[in-house]
Amino acid sequence: MGKVITLFNLLPRLHQALIGLLLLIIFAAFLIPSEDAEASRHTEKTAVSTQAPQTDIQLPLAFRTPDGPQSALSGNSAEARSSDNTTQETTNTKPAEPAKPELTEDSFTVRDGDTLAAIFNRAGFSAREVYDVTQLKQTGKIVKKLMPGDSITLIKDSDGKFAGLRYQLSKIDTLVVSRNEDKLHEYTVNKEVTHEEKFVTAEITSNFWNAGVKAGLTPAQIMELATIFGWDVDFALDIREGDSFALIYDEEYADGNFLQNGNILAAEFINQGERFTAVRYTDGQYYSEEGRSMRKAFLKSPVDFKYVSSNFNPRRLHPVTGQVKAHRGVDYVAAVGTPIKSAGAGRVIKSSYNKYNGNYVFIKHNDTYTTKYLHLNKRKVKQGDYVKQGQTIGTLGATGRVTGAHLHYEFIVNGVHRNPRTVKLPKADPIAKKERAAFTKLSETLMAKIESEKQVQYARERNAQ
Ligand SMILES: [Zn+2]
Structure with missing residues (x-):
């Protein structure tokens, strides 16, 4: 128990x-x-x-x-x-x-004289299928303008029937046609474009062009930089060793791949100790960091610097025979045929020839200012014409009393000859009042960035030495 x-x-x-x-x-x-x-x-x-x-x-x-x-x-x-x-x-x-028909794709390169019909034929599609594709609104237009070398991707189902196509319209856009049941649909696919700010700085040791190339700028960017500062700096005659520039520009990427250079966003140019700045505003115009328009009534030089003999030559020999007497203009030495631009907008008051001036053009800009262009090879304007700033008025030559080809350029203020490179001109217009605050904010941000990037670059160069 x-x-x-x-x-x-x-x-x-x-x-x-x-x-x-x-x-x-x-x-x-x-x-x-x-x-x-x-x-x-x-x-x-x-x-x-x-x-x-x-x-x-x-x-x-x-x-x-x-x-x-x-x-x-x-x-x-x-x-x-x-x-x-x-x-x-x-x-x-x-x-x-x-369950779904298997799709295969093939890429076709457009040949000389190719049509969509010819390409479809090579791919083994019928005339009916070509016709249906060309009836699509956008695709119908585009396939009429196929360029040799273009690539078109054609998609085929397991029965060998047309199932769609892809055609690259640009680095960003692709046209897509797809078949759903028996209906064709077209649409474009856009890659997302992203922006990156890139900084470049350089000191000029031989000439502006070489400094730009060495710094990694493209020819288009070098010209753009010269254009931005072209109202303040005579890139043909006034660049000196030790001048420097710094800029921030926009780079565009699509899907992480480099697409193209965008605009110069901000820049600084130091010419013979004088500092010039430029900031691109949302209106696409450039203003100095204080907000004054970069555009002025007169370009500093009527000749693009790229045509003018490249290395520094501050004391050019005067190309006029035996002339040592007072010279009332500025001479630009370049090849015959170099385009000559009007420094400012105005009216052609003389377009003529004589044995001293050769072919010459005078432009009156207003009651105060007149500019004169001598020894032209060809004149491209007639008396009475109105010209825009930067418009080609003729080509550089060696006509009249000269020993070598050059442009003789004169700048007259109230009837008195002045040096166009040093003459004081009225200040350019400031940015509109209502844009002032937004511009200042942008300008301060970009110029501070240029400054800090310059410091980083200097430090790097010091360490490298
Ligand atoms: Zn001269």
């Missing part, structure tokens, strides 16, 4: 112990998998390595009650789900493929 009792008493204790053991296992199940889940989270990408911890937790899983540890395993099941996903992707597409 007592034995029965002790056995009876023991039973709950055994039960207790079993429960205790079970709890311990459950507790362990709580800890171990969550640790593994934590660890595997970092290596989720390497799917194979997560397999090992999974086998480790098989043991506690075998002991778990249906509900208990599940929450503890949630981390793990999430991981299992994600690995399911990756397998799903590969397995999912496979059974799907036979």
